[in-house]
Amino acid sequence: MQKLLIKALKNIGDQSRIIEYRRVPGGDINESYYVRSQKHTYFIKCKKHPPQKFFQLEALGLEKIRKTNSIATPQIYGIGERDGYGYLMMEWIHGKKTGQTGEWLGRGLAEMHKHKGPGFGFQEDNYIGLLPQKNSYISSWIDYYREFRLEPQITLAVQKELLPTSTQKKLDKLLTHLDQWLPKDCIPSLLHGDLWGGNWLPGYNGKPYLIDPAIFYGHHEFEIAFTELFGGFPSNFYESYQEVFPLSPNYEERKALYQLFYLLVHLNLFGFSYLSSIENIVTRYVG
Structure with a gap:
């Protein structure tokens, strides 16, 4: 080495x-x-x-x-x-969080999300973890989320025999009804794409840095939903984010639907321990 x-x-x-x-x-x-x-x-x-x-x-x-x-x-x-x-x-980034770190992180991410792309997606395929992600630019966020995010992970999970038939059927039903919960008129924001608590860190004087991205342009609430899935973000992160780029009144209604993608990714990477969370979400939306 x-x-x-x-x-x-x-x-x-x-x-x-x-x-x-x-x-x-x-x-x-x-x-x-x-x-x-x-x-x-x-x-x-x-x-x-x-x-x-x-x-x-x-x-x-x-x-x-x-x-x-x-x-x-x-x-x-x-x-x-x-x-x-x-x-x-x-x-090499090294530092400790300060009382302002969460605020800076929230404001910075919100400002990043205000950068608009030419469509939903990205010009190149990339990876989330080691899993390939297909990309292209399309005009519909609902179609992009269905065809480029959920469907590939569901297909992979079926190939790995990680999804029971009953869950597959419910997921198929969910995919056909995404327009009931997802917005038709959101802007394509630049997203980090894999923003859990381990993919940001504090530098000198607590300045926050983003690392390990899987970028694409998508609905900004998709990113925020993932930050809430596994924790790792201070409360003033959310307060500061909302001051710059407010979430819609319907955010809580669709949050779990956005978290579903990352749970499918974790199912494919780490196995059955994530299945029950997936089934709970699917049941919540389609019974």
């Missing part, structure tokens, strides 16, 4: 000696390292035989968010490959 780290530094023009490197927590997918050279400090993610364009798409998402000038992302230093390992080099 040290040889890979040395090459990664040389590829960005850092020829100085590595003073320290150590493996750090970085999720279930990649190996992650803190690397300190005589010149700079880096965070490097690597994976053996990564899926096609895996780190390039992550970098694209971070850069897309950065260009909105709304909320911070780590600076990207380089992407490369050595001995079958792909890697992504970024700025």
Whole structure:
């Protein structure tokens, strides 16, 4: 691994000696390292035989968010490959939350969500975790959510034999009636796409940073619904978000329907422990 780290530094023009490197927590997918050279400090993610364009798409998402000038992302230093390992080099972010961190995070995310896309979707396929996500730009949010988000996850879960037949039938019914709960006239907002509590972190003086995106343009309430699914966001995050980009009066009615997608993703990634939550949501909407 040290040889890979040395090459990664040389590829960005850092020829100085590595003073320290150590493996750090970085999720279930990649190996992650803190690397300190005589010149700079880096965070490097690597994976053996990564899926096609895996780190390039992550970098694209971070850069897309950065260009909105709304909320911070780590600076990207380089992407490369050595001995079958792909890697992504970024700025090392380290800090502690302050009383203002949640407020800054909420305001920043709301400002990011105000950036409108040419349609719902994205110009490139990408990944959520290791699961591929097909993308295209279409004009209907309801059709996009059905065809590009829910249906692929349901199909995969059926292939993996993770969904009982009775649940499949209810999901089919739900898919045909999405227009009862989802808005027909929302704007396509730039979304992080995988914003749970582990995909943001505080930097210097508590400044919040977004990491590990799976970006696309969609209904902004879809993103907020996921932040409520597993926790990890302070209360003033929601207060500040609402001041900038208020949620609709119907948000609570559709929130679980948006959380359904992420529960299907977790079902496909981690197995049956998420099935009962999925069945509860489906029963709530279609009986």
